[in-house]
Amino acid sequence: MTTACGIRSRDGATCAEPIEPGAPLPLCTTHLLLAHDWVERTTxxxxxxxxxxxxxxxxxxxxxxxxxxxxxxxxxxxxxxxxxxxxASVDVVYYVRWRDRVKIGTSASPRRRLAVLPVEEVLAFEPGDRLLERRRHEQFAAHRFAGTEWFALHADIRAHVADLTIGVGDPWVLVDRWTSHRLAARA
Known part of the structure:
Protein backbone atom coordinates (compact mmCIF):
# COMPACT_ATOMS: atom_id res chain seq x y z
CA MET A 1 0.00 0.00 0.00
CA THR A 2 1.28 3.45 -0.93
CA THR A 3 1.88 5.80 1.99
CA ALA A 4 3.37 8.74 0.06
CA CYS A 5 1.41 11.25 -1.98
CA GLY A 6 3.16 10.59 -5.26
CA ILE A 7 1.80 13.63 -7.15
CA ARG A 8 4.24 14.63 -9.88
CA SER A 9 5.12 18.24 -10.53
CA ARG A 10 5.53 19.64 -14.03
CA ASP A 11 9.25 18.93 -13.90
CA GLY A 12 8.57 15.25 -13.03
CA ALA A 13 9.53 15.39 -9.34
CA THR A 14 7.43 13.15 -7.10
CA CYS A 15 5.91 14.39 -3.84
CA ALA A 16 7.09 12.15 -1.03
CA GLU A 17 4.89 13.68 1.72
CA PRO A 18 2.69 11.22 3.64
CA ILE A 19 -0.93 10.74 2.61
CA GLU A 20 -3.42 12.62 4.79
CA PRO A 21 -5.13 10.02 7.02
CA GLY A 22 -8.79 9.55 6.08
CA ALA A 23 -8.55 11.64 2.90
CA PRO A 24 -10.88 10.59 0.07
CA LEU A 25 -7.93 10.63 -2.33
CA PRO A 26 -4.35 9.44 -1.70
CA LEU A 27 -2.95 12.98 -1.39
CA CYS A 28 -0.83 14.75 1.17
CA THR A 29 -2.23 17.70 3.12
CA THR A 30 -0.57 20.26 0.83
CA HIS A 31 -2.06 18.76 -2.34
CA LEU A 32 -5.49 18.30 -0.74
CA LEU A 33 -5.49 21.99 0.19
CA LEU A 34 -4.39 22.98 -3.31
CA ALA A 35 -7.25 20.92 -4.77
CA HIS A 36 -9.68 22.46 -2.28
CA ASP A 37 -8.59 26.00 -3.17
CA TRP A 38 -8.96 25.25 -6.88
CA VAL A 39 -12.48 23.84 -6.43
CA GLU A 40 -13.47 26.77 -4.22
CA ARG A 41 -12.29 29.27 -6.85
CA THR A 42 -14.33 27.40 -9.46
CA THR A 43 -17.55 26.65 -7.56
CA ALA A 88 -41.25 41.55 -9.24
CA SER A 89 -44.21 39.75 -7.80
CA VAL A 90 -45.70 36.44 -8.79
CA ASP A 91 -49.12 35.39 -7.54
CA VAL A 92 -48.91 31.98 -5.92
CA VAL A 93 -51.21 29.69 -4.03
CA TYR A 94 -49.34 28.39 -1.01
CA TYR A 95 -49.80 25.31 1.13
CA VAL A 96 -48.33 25.50 4.62
CA ARG A 97 -48.65 23.13 7.55
CA TRP A 98 -49.11 24.00 11.19
CA ARG A 99 -49.60 20.97 13.39
CA ASP A 100 -52.30 18.82 11.74
CA ARG A 101 -53.70 21.67 9.64
CA VAL A 102 -52.91 23.05 6.20
CA LYS A 103 -53.53 26.65 5.18
CA ILE A 104 -54.27 27.21 1.51
CA GLY A 105 -53.83 30.88 0.72
CA THR A 106 -52.53 33.20 -1.96
CA SER A 107 -50.01 35.99 -2.06
CA ALA A 108 -47.97 38.04 -4.49
CA SER A 109 -45.25 38.25 -1.81
CA PRO A 110 -45.13 34.79 -0.25
CA ARG A 111 -41.95 35.38 1.77
CA ARG A 112 -43.49 38.37 3.53
CA ARG A 113 -46.85 36.67 3.93
CA LEU A 114 -45.50 33.43 5.38
CA ALA A 115 -43.21 35.32 7.75
CA VAL A 116 -46.29 36.40 9.74
CA LEU A 117 -48.17 33.07 9.75
CA PRO A 118 -47.85 30.19 12.19
CA VAL A 119 -45.97 27.79 9.92
CA GLU A 120 -44.13 24.59 10.78
CA GLU A 121 -43.53 23.59 7.17
CA VAL A 122 -43.95 25.08 3.71
CA LEU A 123 -45.47 22.22 1.75
CA ALA A 124 -45.89 23.58 -1.79
CA PHE A 125 -46.63 26.47 -4.12
CA GLU A 126 -48.46 26.69 -7.40
CA PRO A 127 -48.75 29.71 -9.67
CA GLY A 128 -52.17 31.27 -9.30
CA ASP A 129 -54.25 34.06 -7.86
CA ARG A 130 -57.48 34.32 -5.86
CA LEU A 131 -59.41 32.44 -8.55
CA LEU A 132 -57.20 29.34 -8.20
CA GLU A 133 -57.21 29.70 -4.42
CA ARG A 134 -61.04 29.70 -4.49
CA ARG A 135 -61.03 26.57 -6.68
CA ARG A 136 -58.69 24.80 -4.23
CA HIS A 137 -60.91 25.81 -1.31
CA GLU A 138 -63.89 24.31 -3.15
CA GLN A 139 -61.89 21.20 -4.11
CA PHE A 140 -60.98 20.49 -0.48
CA ALA A 141 -64.15 21.94 1.13
CA ALA A 142 -64.94 18.65 2.90
CA HIS A 143 -61.76 19.08 4.97
CA ARG A 144 -62.11 22.81 5.70
CA PHE A 145 -62.39 24.32 9.16
CA ALA A 146 -65.50 26.49 8.79
CA GLY A 147 -64.91 30.18 8.07
CA THR A 148 -61.14 29.82 7.66
CA GLU A 149 -58.51 29.04 5.04
CA TRP A 150 -57.34 26.11 7.19
CA PHE A 151 -57.96 22.48 6.28
CA ALA A 152 -57.44 19.15 8.00
CA LEU A 153 -54.27 17.47 6.76
CA HIS A 154 -56.17 14.87 4.75
CA ALA A 155 -54.92 12.30 2.22
CA ASP A 156 -56.55 14.31 -0.62
CA ILE A 157 -54.51 17.39 0.27
CA ARG A 158 -51.36 15.32 0.78
CA ALA A 159 -51.81 13.81 -2.71
CA HIS A 160 -52.28 17.26 -4.28
CA VAL A 161 -49.18 18.59 -2.52
CA ALA A 162 -47.22 15.52 -3.67
CA ASP A 163 -48.24 16.24 -7.28
CA LEU A 164 -47.09 19.86 -6.94
CA THR A 165 -43.71 18.88 -5.53
CA ILE A 166 -42.68 16.04 -7.85
CA GLY A 167 -38.96 16.53 -8.45
CA VAL A 168 -38.79 19.55 -6.15
CA GLY A 169 -36.68 19.38 -3.00
CA ASP A 170 -37.38 22.92 -1.81
CA PRO A 171 -40.71 24.54 -2.79
CA TRP A 172 -39.12 28.01 -2.65
CA VAL A 173 -37.05 27.09 -5.72
CA LEU A 174 -40.23 27.23 -7.80
CA VAL A 175 -41.16 30.69 -6.51
CA ASP A 176 -37.66 31.89 -7.37
CA ARG A 177 -37.92 30.36 -10.85
CA TRP A 178 -41.31 31.97 -11.51
CA THR A 179 -39.98 35.32 -10.27
CA SER A 180 -36.93 35.01 -12.52
CA HIS A 181 -39.19 34.27 -15.50
CA ARG A 182 -41.27 37.34 -14.67
CA LEU A 183 -38.11 39.48 -14.53
CA ALA A 184 -36.83 38.01 -17.79
CA ALA A 185 -40.16 38.73 -19.48
CA ARG A 186 -39.84 42.40 -18.50
CA ALA A 187 -36.39 42.73 -20.05
Whole structure:
Protein backbone atom coordinates (compact mmCIF):
# COMPACT_ATOMS: atom_id res chain seq x y z
CA MET A 1 0.00 0.00 0.00
CA THR A 2 1.28 3.45 -0.93
CA THR A 3 1.88 5.80 1.99
CA ALA A 4 3.37 8.74 0.06
CA CYS A 5 1.41 11.25 -1.98
CA GLY A 6 3.16 10.59 -5.26
CA ILE A 7 1.80 13.63 -7.15
CA ARG A 8 4.24 14.63 -9.88
CA SER A 9 5.12 18.24 -10.53
CA ARG A 10 5.53 19.64 -14.03
CA ASP A 11 9.25 18.93 -13.90
CA GLY A 12 8.57 15.25 -13.03
CA ALA A 13 9.53 15.39 -9.34
CA THR A 14 7.43 13.15 -7.10
CA CYS A 15 5.91 14.39 -3.84
CA ALA A 16 7.09 12.15 -1.03
CA GLU A 17 4.89 13.68 1.72
CA PRO A 18 2.69 11.22 3.64
CA ILE A 19 -0.93 10.74 2.61
CA GLU A 20 -3.42 12.62 4.79
CA PRO A 21 -5.13 10.02 7.02
CA GLY A 22 -8.79 9.55 6.08
CA ALA A 23 -8.55 11.64 2.90
CA PRO A 24 -10.88 10.59 0.07
CA LEU A 25 -7.93 10.63 -2.33
CA PRO A 26 -4.35 9.44 -1.70
CA LEU A 27 -2.95 12.98 -1.39
CA CYS A 28 -0.83 14.75 1.17
CA THR A 29 -2.23 17.70 3.12
CA THR A 30 -0.57 20.26 0.83
CA HIS A 31 -2.06 18.76 -2.34
CA LEU A 32 -5.49 18.30 -0.74
CA LEU A 33 -5.49 21.99 0.19
CA LEU A 34 -4.39 22.98 -3.31
CA ALA A 35 -7.25 20.92 -4.77
CA HIS A 36 -9.68 22.46 -2.28
CA ASP A 37 -8.59 26.00 -3.17
CA TRP A 38 -8.96 25.25 -6.88
CA VAL A 39 -12.48 23.84 -6.43
CA GLU A 40 -13.47 26.77 -4.22
CA ARG A 41 -12.29 29.27 -6.85
CA THR A 42 -14.33 27.40 -9.46
CA THR A 43 -17.55 26.65 -7.56
CA UNK A 44 -17.39 29.29 -4.82
CA UNK A 45 -17.61 28.86 -1.08
CA UNK A 46 -20.97 29.08 0.68
CA UNK A 47 -21.07 32.07 3.02
CA UNK A 48 -23.66 34.26 4.71
CA UNK A 49 -24.29 37.53 2.94
CA UNK A 50 -23.58 40.71 4.94
CA UNK A 51 -27.28 41.57 4.46
CA UNK A 52 -30.12 39.79 2.67
CA UNK A 53 -29.79 39.85 -1.13
CA UNK A 54 -31.02 43.17 -2.57
CA UNK A 55 -32.74 41.35 -5.43
CA UNK A 56 -34.44 38.36 -3.76
CA UNK A 57 -33.88 38.66 0.00
CA UNK A 58 -31.97 35.36 0.39
CA UNK A 59 -29.40 35.41 3.24
CA UNK A 60 -26.82 32.97 1.78
CA UNK A 61 -24.27 33.57 -0.95
CA UNK A 62 -21.21 32.13 -2.64
CA UNK A 63 -17.81 33.73 -2.28
CA UNK A 64 -15.61 33.78 -5.40
CA UNK A 65 -12.28 35.54 -5.93
CA UNK A 66 -14.19 38.17 -7.93
CA UNK A 67 -16.75 38.80 -5.18
CA UNK A 68 -19.80 37.57 -3.33
CA UNK A 69 -23.04 36.62 -5.12
CA UNK A 70 -26.44 35.46 -3.89
CA UNK A 71 -26.66 31.67 -3.91
CA UNK A 72 -30.29 31.76 -5.03
CA UNK A 73 -30.39 34.37 -7.79
CA UNK A 74 -26.68 35.10 -8.53
CA UNK A 75 -27.10 38.81 -7.80
CA UNK A 76 -23.68 40.35 -7.08
CA UNK A 77 -23.48 41.83 -3.58
CA UNK A 78 -23.09 45.58 -3.81
CA UNK A 79 -24.88 45.96 -7.14
CA UNK A 80 -28.03 48.06 -6.96
CA UNK A 81 -31.05 46.35 -8.51
CA UNK A 82 -32.60 48.07 -11.51
CA UNK A 83 -35.98 49.68 -11.00
CA UNK A 84 -38.66 47.03 -10.89
CA UNK A 85 -36.39 44.10 -9.95
CA UNK A 86 -37.19 44.02 -6.26
CA UNK A 87 -40.91 44.44 -6.81
CA ALA A 88 -41.25 41.55 -9.24
CA SER A 89 -44.21 39.75 -7.80
CA VAL A 90 -45.70 36.44 -8.79
CA ASP A 91 -49.12 35.39 -7.54
CA VAL A 92 -48.91 31.98 -5.92
CA VAL A 93 -51.21 29.69 -4.03
CA TYR A 94 -49.34 28.39 -1.01
CA TYR A 95 -49.80 25.31 1.13
CA VAL A 96 -48.33 25.50 4.62
CA ARG A 97 -48.65 23.13 7.55
CA TRP A 98 -49.11 24.00 11.19
CA ARG A 99 -49.60 20.97 13.39
CA ASP A 100 -52.30 18.82 11.74
CA ARG A 101 -53.70 21.67 9.64
CA VAL A 102 -52.91 23.05 6.20
CA LYS A 103 -53.53 26.65 5.18
CA ILE A 104 -54.27 27.21 1.51
CA GLY A 105 -53.83 30.88 0.72
CA THR A 106 -52.53 33.20 -1.96
CA SER A 107 -50.01 35.99 -2.06
CA ALA A 108 -47.97 38.04 -4.49
CA SER A 109 -45.25 38.25 -1.81
CA PRO A 110 -45.13 34.79 -0.25
CA ARG A 111 -41.95 35.38 1.77
CA ARG A 112 -43.49 38.37 3.53
CA ARG A 113 -46.85 36.67 3.93
CA LEU A 114 -45.50 33.43 5.38
CA ALA A 115 -43.21 35.32 7.75
CA VAL A 116 -46.29 36.40 9.74
CA LEU A 117 -48.17 33.07 9.75
CA PRO A 118 -47.85 30.19 12.19
CA VAL A 119 -45.97 27.79 9.92
CA GLU A 120 -44.13 24.59 10.78
CA GLU A 121 -43.53 23.59 7.17
CA VAL A 122 -43.95 25.08 3.71
CA LEU A 123 -45.47 22.22 1.75
CA ALA A 124 -45.89 23.58 -1.79
CA PHE A 125 -46.63 26.47 -4.12
CA GLU A 126 -48.46 26.69 -7.40
CA PRO A 127 -48.75 29.71 -9.67
CA GLY A 128 -52.17 31.27 -9.30
CA ASP A 129 -54.25 34.06 -7.86
CA ARG A 130 -57.48 34.32 -5.86
CA LEU A 131 -59.41 32.44 -8.55
CA LEU A 132 -57.20 29.34 -8.20
CA GLU A 133 -57.21 29.70 -4.42
CA ARG A 134 -61.04 29.70 -4.49
CA ARG A 135 -61.03 26.57 -6.68
CA ARG A 136 -58.69 24.80 -4.23
CA HIS A 137 -60.91 25.81 -1.31
CA GLU A 138 -63.89 24.31 -3.15
CA GLN A 139 -61.89 21.20 -4.11
CA PHE A 140 -60.98 20.49 -0.48
CA ALA A 141 -64.15 21.94 1.13
CA ALA A 142 -64.94 18.65 2.90
CA HIS A 143 -61.76 19.08 4.97
CA ARG A 144 -62.11 22.81 5.70
CA PHE A 145 -62.39 24.32 9.16
CA ALA A 146 -65.50 26.49 8.79
CA GLY A 147 -64.91 30.18 8.07
CA THR A 148 -61.14 29.82 7.66
CA GLU A 149 -58.51 29.04 5.04
CA TRP A 150 -57.34 26.11 7.19
CA PHE A 151 -57.96 22.48 6.28
CA ALA A 152 -57.44 19.15 8.00
CA LEU A 153 -54.27 17.47 6.76
CA HIS A 154 -56.17 14.87 4.75
CA ALA A 155 -54.92 12.30 2.22
CA ASP A 156 -56.55 14.31 -0.62
CA ILE A 157 -54.51 17.39 0.27
CA ARG A 158 -51.36 15.32 0.78
CA ALA A 159 -51.81 13.81 -2.71
CA HIS A 160 -52.28 17.26 -4.28
CA VAL A 161 -49.18 18.59 -2.52
CA ALA A 162 -47.22 15.52 -3.67
CA ASP A 163 -48.24 16.24 -7.28
CA LEU A 164 -47.09 19.86 -6.94
CA THR A 165 -43.71 18.88 -5.53
CA ILE A 166 -42.68 16.04 -7.85
CA GLY A 167 -38.96 16.53 -8.45
CA VAL A 168 -38.79 19.55 -6.15
CA GLY A 169 -36.68 19.38 -3.00
CA ASP A 170 -37.38 22.92 -1.81
CA PRO A 171 -40.71 24.54 -2.79
CA TRP A 172 -39.12 28.01 -2.65
CA VAL A 173 -37.05 27.09 -5.72
CA LEU A 174 -40.23 27.23 -7.80
CA VAL A 175 -41.16 30.69 -6.51
CA ASP A 176 -37.66 31.89 -7.37
CA ARG A 177 -37.92 30.36 -10.85
CA TRP A 178 -41.31 31.97 -11.51
CA THR A 179 -39.98 35.32 -10.27
CA SER A 180 -36.93 35.01 -12.52
CA HIS A 181 -39.19 34.27 -15.50
CA ARG A 182 -41.27 37.34 -14.67
CA LEU A 183 -38.11 39.48 -14.53
CA ALA A 184 -36.83 38.01 -17.79
CA ALA A 185 -40.16 38.73 -19.48
CA ARG A 186 -39.84 42.40 -18.50
CA ALA A 187 -36.39 42.73 -20.05
Missing amino acids: GAVDLLPAPCAACGHPVGRRYPAGLVCERCDWRVGDVPDDGVTD
